[in-house]
Amino acid sequence: MTLIDGKALADKMAIALKDKVDALKAKGVTPGLVVVLVGENPASQVYVRNKERRALTAGFKSEIIRLSEETSEKDLLALIDQLNQDSQWHGILVQLPLPAHISEEKVLLAIDPEKDVDGFHPTNMGLLWSGSPVMMPSTPAGIMVMLDEYGVDIAGKTALVIGRSNIVGKPMAQMLLDRHATVTIAHSRTKNLAEVAKQADILVVAIGMGNFVTADFVKPGAVVIDVGMNRDENGKLIGDVKFDEVEPIASLITPVPGGVGPMTITMLMEQTYETAKRTLGK
Numbered sequence: 001m002t003l004i005d006g007k008a009l010a011d012k013m014a015i016a017l018k019d020k021v022d023a024l025k026a027k028g029v030t031p032g033l034v035v036v037l038v039g040e041n042p043a044s045q046v047y048v049r050n051k052e053r054r055a056l057t058a059g060f061k062s063e064i065i066r067l068s069e070e071t072s073e074k075d076l077l078a079l080i081d082q083l084n085q086d087s088q089w090h091g092i093l094v095q096l097p098l099p100a101h102i103s104e105e106k107v108l109l110a111i112d113p114e115k116d117v118d119g120f121h122p123t124n125m126g127l128l129w130s131g132s133p134v135m136m137p138s139t140p141a142g143i144m145v146m147l148d149e150y151g152v153d154i155a156g157k158t159a160l161v162i163g164r165s166n167i168v169g170k171p172m173a174q175m176l177l178d179r180h181a182t183v184t185i186a187h188s189r190t191k192n193l194a195e196v197a198k199q200a201d202i203l204v205v206a207i208g209m210g211n212f213v214t215a216d217f218v219k220p221g222a223v224v225i226d227v228g229m230n231r232d233e234n235g236k237l238i239g240d241v242k243f244d245e246v247e248p249i250a251s252l253i254t255p256v257p258g259g260v261g262p263m264t265i266t267m268l269m270e271q272t273y274e275t276a277k278r279t280l281g282k
């Protein structure tokens with residue numbers, strides 16, 4: 001069996017999370033997650049709905065605040081300030097991307113780092129890179145859980161992360177490094193990418209180009225993690241990895257859908273729960 005079933009693992013973790021949440025509620029704390037969505041990005045609508053469904057299933061208090069595409073940066077910052085002060089919300093997530101007239105950097109800086117369940121605030125990114133993470137970006141955190149669940153050895157292995165975003169590639173590299181992998185980050189300017197990729201025991205692909213990674217990129221027996229979420233010409237969801245070609249070569253591979261995506265949401269829920277739990281003694 002070469003498939004890493006992210007959906008099944010997410011469902012399994014959801015059952016355990018519900019029990020943990022019930023126990024926390026009995027102590028008087030209900031985890032609260034608020035999601036802010038600006039504009040009508042159709043992909044964002046799907047993700048935000050999935051998040052809300054998983055949050056309510058877990059027994060959280062959850063709300064989606066939908067703002068029009070025309071919302072000013074000033075109004076959004078004022079809303080974040082208000083959510084920062086509101087003790088019913090343990091986690092605040094502002095869905096990215098934001099409309100072009102709003103600075104993502106300013107918005108992420110405005111979120112209280114203690115409520116930044118995405119782990120995107122520079123304080124949280126710095127804590128991760130210095131080896132004392134508090135809030136971890138949920139996509140790479142979910143990938144680490146999948147690697148552990150499927151018994152993948154990380155220490156001493158060669159890992160290649162393709163993609164250098166702040167939300168996936170960079171934190172992924174740090175998490176693998178922390179577990180003693182030998183890590184390389186590749187990107188669109190990397191020369192001889194297929195040859196570089198072919199050295200990797202663990203290959204994480206987050207480049208945002210459908211079917212980009214083909215059989216010639218993959219070392220036989222490699223573990224292949226596909227973070228891609230692309231639509232093909234028929235509107236079908238496809239990953240960054242050409243699954244049918246790579247699956248016979250890999251020892252383990254994540255599908256799209258049903259791999260990284262569901263675990264991203266699961267880790268967001270776990271992190272919101274942990275954040276709520278930290279308020280107990282306060």
Ligand SMILES: Nc1nc(=O)c2c([nH]1)NC[C@@H]1CN(c3ccc(C(=O)N[C@@H](CCC(=O)O)C(=O)O)cc3)C=[N+]21
Pocket residue numbers: 046047050093094095096097118138229237256257258259260261262264265
């Ligand atoms: N502040 C912020 N935090 C995020 O974590 C964040 C974000 N902005 N913006 C967009 C990306 C993307 N993202 C996904 C979440 C769930 C699925 C997911 O559930 N995927 C399912 C299917 C989805 C479908 O059918 O379209 C799957 O892969 O099986 C995918 C992608 C979170 N993101």
Ligand SMILES: [Mg+2]
Pocket residue numbers: 118137138139264268
């Ligand atoms: Mg995330």
